[in-house]
Amino acid sequence: METLRERKKRRTREALLRAALELFTSRGYERTTVDEIAEAVDVSQRTFFRYFAGKEDVAFTVQEMTEAAFVAAVRARPPHEAPMEALRQAFLEGWEAIRETVESVVPVELYLRMYRTIESTPALLAAHLRRSAATEETLARLLAEREGVDVDTDPRPRLAVAVFGGVIRVSERQWSTSEDHGPESVRTLTASYLDQLGSALTGHWRAA
Amino acid sequence: METLRERKKRRTREALLRAALELFTSRGYERTTVDEIAEAVDVSQRTFFRYFAGKEDVAFTVQEMTEAAFVAAVRARPPHEAPMEALRQAFLEGWEAIRETVESVVPVELYLRMYRTIESTPALLAAHLRRSAATEETLARLLAEREGVDVDTDPRPRLAVAVFGGVIRVSERQWSTSEDHGPESVRTLTASYLDQLGSALTGHWRAA
DNA sequence: CAGGTTAATGACAGTGACTGACAGTTGACA
DNA sequence: TGTCAACTGTCAGTCACTGTCATTAACCTG
Structure with missing residues (x-):
């Protein structure tokens, strides 16, 4: 006690x-x-x-908790899942656990407001991106270990994580500038963007 | 005069x-x-x-010039090239022009040293990532215009640019921590990583 | 529960990045 | 050459952050 x-x-x-x-x-x-x-x-x-x-x-205290929760969620994914799939599932399914983690310290509503403040304050956005980079490094090592490859010679772990991080950032940005601020909207946005990755990377976008 | x-x-x-x-x-x-x-x-x-x-x-004065040069190189790409191809070619072919731009202000060698300093100084790394994010936004709008899609409703421009930016960052990081600091090595590294993108995003990495 | 130990705090002084205000100096140009 | 505008230096002040030291308050032991 x-x-x-x-x-x-x-x-x-x-x-x-x-x-x-x-x-x-x-x-x-x-x-x-x-x-x-x-x-x-x-x-x-x-x-x-x-x-x-x-x-x-102080500004990132809560963020830090959610990042840790996400890394834990990835770590808990079954080994048979492919890397990108593990990241995707951890993000989409881990949402509720992350929400509870936050609520134990501050009201979720305050957390969401703080998130928008971070996105709209240059100094905080910079810090946020650097922190994300650090988290990505952790995830890259994690995935490399899961798959039994060497993170320093095989670029795929860092590439995969960088791409996933990019998708997350695009959804977050879209979310923080849009009207719908419900916590659910990030999930659907992220899922949709992950699905569109392939078509974003290949060929032209203009309908023929 | x-x-x-x-x-x-x-x-x-x-x-x-x-x-x-x-x-x-x-x-x-x-x-x-x-x-x-x-x-x-x-x-x-x-x-x-x-x-x-x-x-x-001051620390980013030269960086700023190279970023502007890269954006210009993308803008100069022929319209028939697909978005990702335009980014790739602009980066790989624009190298020499960028090098000359730098040399007109400071010795390239000093620029390279400064780059390493940025990567290894937390405060500067954060600023660098935020600046990259700003550049990515510019590129997303550029590509969207090229392809005739709306950057605010179609996520593909931002997704493509985020992925490309991620690849660049991974190569830069690898380059700045490796022994070979020749300016040529970033090119080959980036080209190689872009080629490995597909296999990094699909399935398992462990050879069956 | 008295008295000593240790952790937490406050008060103070100092550094470094940055800004505003004002006065002095030096090129530009009629 | 004298006037104007641009450029610069000086000074004072704010804010984030750190080291130091004395004070307070919780803890623990006899």
């Missing part, structure tokens, strides 16, 4: 996280100072930096 | 650029301060910020 000290720490951390996301999504990321976040929770600025490595770090 | 004032400005700008790249690649990006760059050229820090939007901005 949890000691009093640990409980206090957890509460401070969660309060900082919630305050930060609330401020980022309402006032905007750049127009929010670390001092304001700390003040909203009534701790010193120094304390904020003891809980989070930086202003950017 | 150029007025004296313009000549002075251009010289200051190029001096700042060269000094910055030299310092970034030798001492490291984060261990270089803007004050040091300004001091190396004997101007005030304020002047540096009048020529470049920020420390990050």
Whole structure:
């Protein structure tokens, strides 16, 4: 069980996280100072930096959880599935588990708002893409191991993951700029885009 | 022709650029301060910020030129080429033109060193990926126009460009971490990876 | 439960990127 | 050659972030 000290720490951390996301999504990321976040929770600025490595770090706390959940979902896929199929299924079926993971920390609605803020804030978008690159590296190694190939000599693991990542990013972008913000719409969008990959890569697009 | 004032400005700008790249690649990006760059050229820090939007901005000045050159190369492709083929040819054939563009500002060798610095510096890698995303958006619109489809309703332009961008990134990464740093090796690597795309996306990789 | 240990916090000072304001300087051009 | 506009330096200030040290509060042991 949890000691009093640990409980206090957890509460401070969660309060900082919630305050930060609330401020980022309402006032905007750049127009929010670390001092304001700390003040909203009534701790010193120094304390904020003891809980989070930086202003950017808070913004991605929830993202980090979902990424970890996705990697876990891929890891749990049966070995007989082909690589791309495993990625596809992990994404489409793992949705509910990811949603629950999020809800245990912040309201899903806040998470979705934060996602849009990330997409529309250049500094955060850059960080997001770099984090995605890191996740892709993890996935490439994972798939290489599943298939028994060497990730450093065989380019296919990294290629497959890069392509999958690209599809995800296109769906996310489409989702975050469209009207329909239901969490379900990303799933259908991603599935549809994965299906259109082949026709996107071959020949002309104009109907003959 | 150029007025004296313009000549002075251009010289200051190029001096700042060269000094910055030299310092970034030798001492490291984060261990270089803007004050040091300004001091190396004997101007005030304020002047540096009048020529470049920020420390990050200098680091990508040459990159920006190569990206523009690539977009131009794609634009110059004959319309009968299919989208992916146009991207492929623009990249493989446009190499020499890009090289010349670079050489007109800084030694290619410095450009290559800077590239490695970008790949190995988290903050710069993030910025690089965001810039790539912006370029991909430009290319998607370009291809959509070529093919006469609507980029906002037809996902194929963005998908194709995302996949191509993914292949480029994988080759660049492989190149920047390998021994062979000749500028030719990126070409062969990219061509080879594009050829392996199909087999990376379908079925298992393990030889039966 | 008193007293010592350790973790958490606050207060303060300092660095580095960046911006705004204003004054001084130097090319451009009549 | 003198006036105007562009360019530059100086200075002050904001914000993210870090190191240091004293203080507080939880923990644990006798």
